[in-house]
Amino acid sequence: xxxxxxxxxxxxxxxxxxxxxxxxxxxxxxxxxxxxxxxxxxxxxxxxxxxxxxxxxxxxxxxxxxxxxxxxxxxxxxxxxxxxxxxxxxxxxxxxxxxxxxxxxxxxxxxxxxxxxxxxxxxxxx
Amino acid sequence: xxxxxxxxxxxxxxxxxxxxxxxxxxxxxxxxxxxxxxxxxxxxxxxxxxxxxxxxxxxxxxxxxxxxxxxxxxxxxxxxxxxxxxxxxxxxxxxxxxxxxxxxxxxxxxxxxxxxxxxxxxxxxxxxxxxxxxxxxxxxxxxxxxxxxxxxxxxxxxxxxxxxxxxxxxxxxxxxxxxxxxxxxxxxxxxxxxxxxxxxxxxxxxxxxxxxxxxxxxxxxxxxxxxxxxxxxxxxxxxxxxxxxxxxxxxxxxxxxxxxxxxxxxxxxxxxxxxxxxxxxxxxxxxxxxxxxxxxxxxxxxxxxxxxxxxxxxxxxxxxxxxxxxxxxxxxxxxxxxxxxxxxxxxxxxxxxxxxxxxxxxxxxxxxxxxxxxxxxxxxxxxxxxxxxxxxxxxxxxxxxxxxxxxxxxxxxxxxxxxxxxxxxxxxxxxxxxxxxxxxxxxxxxxxxxxxxxxxxxxxxxxxxxxxxxxxxxxxxxxxxxxxxxxxxx
Numbered sequence: 001x002x003x004x005x006x007x008x009x010x011x012x013x014x015x016x017x018x019x020x021x022x023x024x025x026x027x028x029x030x031x032x033x034x035x036x037x038x039x040x041x042x043x044x045x046x047x048x049x050x051x052x053x054x055x056x057x058x059x060x061x062x063x064x065x066x067x068x069x070x071x072x073x074x075x076x077x078x079x080x081x082x083x084x085x086x087x088x089x090x091x092x093x094x095x096x097x098x099x100x101x102x103x104x105x106x107x108x109x110x111x112x113x114x115x116x117x118x119x120x121x122x123x124x125x126x
Numbered sequence: 127x128x129x130x131x132x133x134x135x136x137x138x139x140x141x142x143x144x145x146x147x148x149x150x151x152x153x154x155x156x157x158x159x160x161x162x163x164x165x166x167x168x169x170x171x172x173x174x175x176x177x178x179x180x181x182x183x184x185x186x187x188x189x190x191x192x193x194x195x196x197x198x199x200x201x202x203x204x205x206x207x208x209x210x211x212x213x214x215x216x217x218x219x220x221x222x223x224x225x226x227x228x229x230x231x232x233x234x235x236x237x238x239x240x241x242x243x244x245x246x247x248x249x250x251x252x253x254x255x256x257x258x259x260x261x262x263x264x265x266x267x268x269x270x271x272x273x274x275x276x277x278x279x280x281x282x283x284x285x286x287x288x289x290x291x292x293x294x295x296x297x298x299x300x301x302x303x304x305x306x307x308x309x310x311x312x313x314x315x316x317x318x319x320x321x322x323x324x325x326x327x328x329x330x331x332x333x334x335x336x337x338x339x340x341x342x343x344x345x346x347x348x349x350x351x352x353x354x355x356x357x358x359x360x361x362x363x364x365x366x367x368x369x370x371x372x373x374x375x376x377x378x379x380x381x382x383x384x385x386x387x388x389x390x391x392x393x394x395x396x397x398x399x400x401x402x403x404x405x406x407x408x409x410x411x412x413x414x415x416x417x418x419x420x421x422x423x424x425x426x427x428x429x430x431x432x433x434x435x436x437x438x439x440x441x442x443x444x445x446x447x448x449x450x451x452x453x454x455x456x457x458x459x460x461x462x463x464x465x466x467x468x469x470x471x472x473x474x475x476x477x478x479x480x481x482x483x484x485x486x487x488x489x490x491x492x493x494x495x496x497x498x499x500x501x502x503x504x505x506x507x508x509x510x511x512x513x514x515x516x517x518x519x520x521x522x523x524x525x526x527x528x529x530x531x532x533x534x535x536x537x538x539x540x541x542x543x544x545x546x547x548x549x550x551x552x553x554x555x556x557x558x559x560x561x562x563x564x565x566x567x568x569x570x571x572x573x574x575x576x577x578x579x580x581x582x583x584x585x586x587x588x589x590x591x592x593x594x595x596x597x598x599x600x601x602x603x604x605x606x607x608x609x610x611x612x613x614x615x616x
Contacts, residue, residue, distance in 0.1 A: 091133035105154050112157040 062118055066110065073106055134203030142201045142208035144187025145216045146256045149223065149249045152180025156246035173242050174227060180249065181223040184256070188216035198614045204324060206260045207395075210611040211463075215259035215391045218467060222384050222474060223252050228586045229478035230376035232577045236484060237374035239284050247277040248380060255388035259395060264313040264323040264349075267392055271309065271356060274388055275302050278381065282373045294372025301355070301365045309352025315345030329400035337404035346401060346408055350415075353396070356389035358438075359445040360418035367426070370438035375489060378434055379477035382441050387470045390448055390462070397452050398459040399615045405452070412453055417547055419446025424554040431492045433480060436558060437473070440517060443555060444469050450544060451532045458535035460612040464605060465532055468516065468524035468597055475513040475590040479506055482577045490575075493561055497569035503576045507566045509591045516594045518559035519552050524597030531605070 041047055080099055087095050113119055140147070159172040191213055198209040226248060234244045254274025261267040279302060283295025317323050319341030320331040328336075336342050355362040370378045397405060405412070423443025430436040448469065451462025483490040483499070490496060500507035516523035529552060536545040579587075597604060 086129065087133050091135070094133060094135065105150060108154040108157050112161060115161045 059118075059121065062113075066113065066119075069106065069109075073103070076102070136201065138192060138208075139201040141187060141190055141192075142199070142212075143206065143260075144190065145184035145220060146253055148180050148183035148187060149252045149256060152176055152183075153246045153249035153253065155180070156242050156249060160240075160242040160246075169240075169242055173245055174231075177227040177245050177249070178224060181220050181227065184223065185217055185220035188213050188220060196610055196614055200262055200326070204326070205262055205266050206257075207262045207325075208260065209614040210607070211395065211614055212260040214463070214467075214607065214611045215387070216256060218387060218470060219252055219255045219384065222387075222470065223249070225474050225478065225586055225590065226376070226380060226384075228580075228582050229474070230379055230481060233374065233376040233379075233481035233484075233489075236489070236577075237285055237376065238287075239374065239376070244281065244284070244376065247281050251275075251277040251281075251380065252384065255384050255391075258388040259391035261392060261395065262325050264316060264325075264328075267396065268306075268310060268313060270388075270392065271352075272306060274385060275306070275356070278377070278385065281377045281380070282369060284377065285372075285374050288372070290368075290372035291374070292372075294369045297365050298369045298373075305352050305355035305362070308348050308355070312345045312348025312350075312352060315341050315348060317345075319345060325396070325400040329403070332400060333403035337407055342404065343407055346404055347411060349396070350393075350408060350411065353389055353393040354415055354445075354449075357386055357393060357445045357449070358389075358442050359415050359449060360422045360442060361415075363419070363422065363442045363445075366442055367430075367435045367438040370441075371432060371434045375434065375477065375481050378438075379474070379481065382437060382477060383470050383474045386441060386445065387466055390445075390466050393449070394452065394459060394462055394466075395615060398456075398612065402616060409453060412449065413541075413544065416446045416450045416453065417544060419443060419449070420548055420551040424551040424558075427558045428554055430558070431494070433491060433493060433496075433562070436493070436562075437476065437480075440555065440558070441473065443551065444517070447529065447532055447548060450536055450541075450548060453541055453544070454535035454539040456612055456616070457609075458532070458539065459615065460605070460609045461528070461531035461535050463608045463612060464601075465528035467604065467608075468528040468594065471590055471594050471597070472513045472516040472523075472525060475587060475594065476510065476517065478583070478587055478590065479510040479513065482506065482579060482583070484575065484577060493565050496562060496565045497571055499566040501570070506576065506579070506587070509587050510566065511563050512591045512594060514559045514563055516598070518556045520556070522595060522598050524594045524601070527598050527601040 077099065080095065084095060155176040156173055159169055159176060163169045163172065191208055193210050193213065196210060198207050198211075200206070201208050227245065230244075231241060234241050251274050254270050254272070254277075257266065257270035257273060261270050279295065279299045282298045283292060285291030313323065316328070319339045320328055320336050322328055322331065332342065351362060355365075358366045370381065373381065420443055423439050423441070423446060427436050427439035427443065430439060444465075448462050448465045451458040451460075451465060454461070480490070483496070499510075512523065516525035519525040519529040529548070533545040533548050536542075536548070
């Protein structure tokens with residue numbers, strides 16, 4: 001049975017060979033001529049100011065989280081929508097009620113967020 | 127279009143997940159209450175009403191389930207079970223939800239949490255707990271564990287102003303995520319070894335030679351480790367004392383009762399059900415988990431002066447006692463379930479009392495803070511003493527009977543050493559539980575302050591104490607129920 005996993009090992013070896021090949025081969029082929037000019041920011045790039053370890057505004061994360069939640073909702077609704085007609089033929093409106101319940105629970109959460117003012121981009125601290 | 131597809135829902139299925147629906151609707155109802163009212167009193171009143179209705183509906187729908195001849199019924203496309211075992215734990219969790227609503231209210235407000243937010247997150251966590259006892263495949267199990275954990279990660283960090291609170295939240299979240307990953311990895315290995323995640327199919331595979339596959343055994347060991355983390359058994363207990371101490375007391379009460387019972391409900395269902403045939407292969411691992419939990423939990427509790435840390439270590443020890451039942455036969459499994467019920471009732475009561483002691487924003491923290499409590503507040507001290515004696519396992523209480531059942535089944539199945547170790551560590555347990563009792567009844571100095579108890583809290587605390595005593599004096603009826611509930615597991 002372990003033989004079935006041989007393909008995994010082959011893939012692993014090929015993957016590693018690919019990565020190291022791409023790192024080692026250019027090293028052998030390319031000319032080596034570093035200058036200070038090559039390290040300067042390129043085309044539209046700007047020289048960074050300060051450190052990148054900044055404190056981000058928490059609103060970005062709230063919006064991202066809400067986005068992911070409703071993204072996942074769509075993921076769940078697609079297979080439901082695909083088979084809905086066939087299921088409706090045998091079970092009546094039950095699947096519709098189920099999906100309505102699912103969306104309602106999420107919607108209450110969204111409305112709560114809205115009422116609490118967490119969706120306002122400019123927000124006064126309460 | 128294609129052929130009509132029958133929906134895998136039978137008419138009785140929605141009743142069978144009634145408790146789950148009740149708490150989810152209650153959780154959404156809490157949020158609606160928060161939006162609908164602006165005045166705090168109205169919010170609080172409706173939060174309480176909706177919570178009690180949700181808990182009561184959960185209990186009623188649990189009782190409405192048609193158990194039939196006592197065999198397990200698979201519902202919702204064979205994803206969940208419905209049997210006496212689920213009814214038993216449904217009632218336990220519904221009771222806990224009601225108790226939490228009544229007893230934790232003061233502590234919630236003292237920790238500057240909004241009751242609406244606390245109870246809505248708690249209700250989502252309870253939905254996960256209702257799911258753990260009825261999981262019938264490994265994905266349902268994982269979903270249940272996650273659903274119960276996620277709201278608690280947030281709740282643990284509700285005390286944003288305290289340093290220990292933030293530490294507790296981060297610790298619980300990071301370690302909990304690792305435990306979930308381990309659980310999921312175990313599930314993946316189990317699926318790789320058997321080609322199924324379904325409990326029934328897993329049981330058939332395991333008993334017909336599947337247990338000899340290294341993949342299955344590795345998967346079982348990893349799942350056991352993931353569940354042991356949720357239960358807080360050694361060596362996966364490191365988070366327990368710090369998280370219990372740092373979290374607001376209302377959240378700690380929820381963790382010590384609900385989460386632990388839910389983790390045990392899932393573990394017992396999984397290990398005594400489909401994995402029963404493979405259990406002898408991991409019994410060494412289980413033996414060490416049990417032995418170390420009892421020793422480390424009790425020895426650790428002995429060294430604590432903080433009450434919440436003390437109860438945290440004692441909960442580790444109790445996890446060990448309960449898991450000991452799984453090493454035995456079906457009587458041992460029944461003993462584990464019985465012990466879980468008694469433990470949950472006692473700890474709910476003990477934390478219920480602890481939550482009321484405190485002065486303004488300050489909670490009573492050390493054992494010495496309880497000095498002289500009985501002089502000032504004799505009745506509540508008496509209730510606290512009953513709960514502590516039950517945890518220590520002193521005869522007229524349920525804790526003694528539960529320990530008797532567990533040790534008895536361990537001796538019958540040849541684990542005499544383990545039973546002896548259990549008795550010895552229980553003696554250590556008596557030492558630190560009685561330290562609290564002595565502080566309350568025999569010391570004079572100190573001025574413990576008691577928050578005002580509403581009549582409902584007296585009723586709930588009294589009922590909890592009465593049931594703990596009843597389970598010690600007349601254990602027969604529950605023992606019979608538990609035994610027939612366990613029969614449906616296999």
